[in-house]
Amino acid sequence: MHVIEAIKNSKELFISLEITPPNKGQSIEELFSVIDPLSKYHPAFISVTYHQPQVVYEEKNGVIYRVPKRKKPGTVGICAALTNRYKIDTVPHFILGGFSKYETEDALIDLHFLGIENIFAVRGDPPPGEKTFIPEKDGHRYASELVHQIAKMNKGIYLENLESAKPTNFCIGVAGYPEKHYEAPNYEKDLFYLKHKVEQGAHYIITQMFFDFKVYKNFVEHAREIGITVPILPGIKPITNLRHLSGLPRDFHISIPSELVDEMEACKTPAEIRKTGIKYSLDLCQKLIDFGVPGIHIYTMGKGTAAQDLLSSLFK
Numbered sequence: 001m002h003v004i005e006a007i008k009n010s011k012e013l014f015i016s017l018e019i020t021p022p023n024k025g026q027s028i029e030e031l032f033s034v035i036d037p038l039s040k041y042h043p044a045f046i047s048v049t050y051h052q053p054q055v056v057y058e059e060k061n062g063v064i065y066r067v068p069k070r071k072k073p074g075t076v077g078i079c080a081a082l083t084n085r086y087k088i089d090t091v092p093h094f095i096l097g098g099f100s101k102y103e104t105e106d107a108l109i110d111l112h113f114l115g116i117e118n119i120f121a122v123r124g125d126p127p128p129g130e131k132t133f134i135p136e137k138d139g140h141r142y143a144s145e146l147v148h149q150i151a152k153m154n155k156g157i158y159l160e161n162l163e164s165a166k167p168t169n170f171c172i173g174v175a176g177y178p179e180k181h182y183e184a185p186n187y188e189k190d191l192f193y194l195k196h197k198v199e200q201g202a203h204y205i206i207t208q209m210f211f212d213f214k215v216y217k218n219f220v221e222h223a224r225e226i227g228i229t230v231p232i233l234p235g236i237k238p239i240t241n242l243r244h245l246s247g248l249p250r251d252f253h254i255s256i257p258s259e260l261v262d263e264m265e266a267c268k269t270p271a272e273i274r275k276t277g278i279k280y281s282l283d284l285c286q287k288l289i290d291f292g293v294p295g296i297h298i299y300t301m302g303k304g305t306a307a308q309d310l311l312s313s314l315f316k
């Protein structure tokens with residue numbers, strides 16, 4: 001089922017999950033052990049992130065070779081495996097970095113043939129160790145261009161002129177930033193470009209993680225004011241340790257309210273810290289539910305135990 005249909009048809013609150021592929025060389029069983037205990041909450045869909053390779057240069061017999069090392073391959077395979085095991089809709093993330101638009105088209109055809117009809121279209125972070133995103137030769141610079149390409153394929157328009165080409169049928173999600181994307185000159189401009197992604201054919205938005213309900217509420221209200229009408233699913237990351245307090249703002253360019261920081265720093269034990277973080281996420285979810293969100297998208301990251309703690313309290 002298309003994610004947009006799941007959102008529109010849902011009669012009660014649903015949850016969805018974001019997972020990250022295991023490191024290269026690890027078994028998929030690792031992922032199953034994350035999802036097995038969460039599957040009882042019947043996630044409406046599971047999205048699977050995609051990561052650029054880190055390019056390193058290795059010397060062999062005096063010759064320097066360029067070696068792309070992708071730490072977390074397997075996004076599409078994982079989607080197929082999860083759909084097979086859990087009979088659930090999966091959403092591969094598609095990134096721009098490292099792909100020409102021709103390679104993207106081929107990968108989209110693979111998905112289409114596999115029966116995967118949902119895609120999350122993001123530009124992607126710069127490769128590990130790099131600060132700037134550099135588009136591939138013949139690739140896209142902005143996520144809106146990928147959305148445009150997919151939307152055209154949905155009309156049977158491929159990169160080359162094909163007679164009576166069959167249309168694909170992808171539902172497209174894109175990322176939104178309640179605290180603004182870190183590269184955008186300002187919040188208004190970032191919202192303007194978000195609207196452009198929707199105009200190019202995105203069906204729904206999932207937000208970057210946030211920790212203050214008012215931040216999400218303002219974002220949704222501002223988006224509606226400028227004419228963004230598609231659903232905006234809140235992305236929630238349960239916070240469970242003191243490392244998160246500096247690591248999440250550094251890695252995701254978000255802020256954590258003083259109230260939560262103070263509460264966590266005042267805790268005496270790791271167990272108390274965890275309990276405080278989960279309780280905070282639970283309160284945040286309750287405010288979102290009262291606000292009328294159709295669903296909550298949970299960033300599982302790692303072993304998924306924080307998501308389990310949150311969900312067991314949410315659906316008590």
Ligand SMILES: Cc1cc2nc3c(=O)[nH]c(=O)nc-3n(C[C@H](O)[C@H](O)[C@H](O)COP(=O)(O)OP(=O)(O)OC[C@H]3O[C@@H](n4cnc5c(N)ncnc54)[C@H](O)[C@@H]3O)c2cc1C
Nearest residue numbers: 049050093122123124125142143175181183184190193208
């Ligand atoms: C829910 C979610 C899932 C994610 N999944 C992944 C993942 O799987 N893999 C991964 O590597 N990263 C992922 N990311 C991170 C994301 O790739 C980064 O935040 C990236 O820096 C921006 O991606 P984007 O799709 O929002 O980019 P864009 O929408 O292309 O925006 C990037 C920047 O360009 C600006 N911009 C957009 N259009 C224009 C234009 N026409 N002219 C000038 N400026 C413009 C925007 O304001 C923004 O500052 C995810 C983020 C979220 C919120």
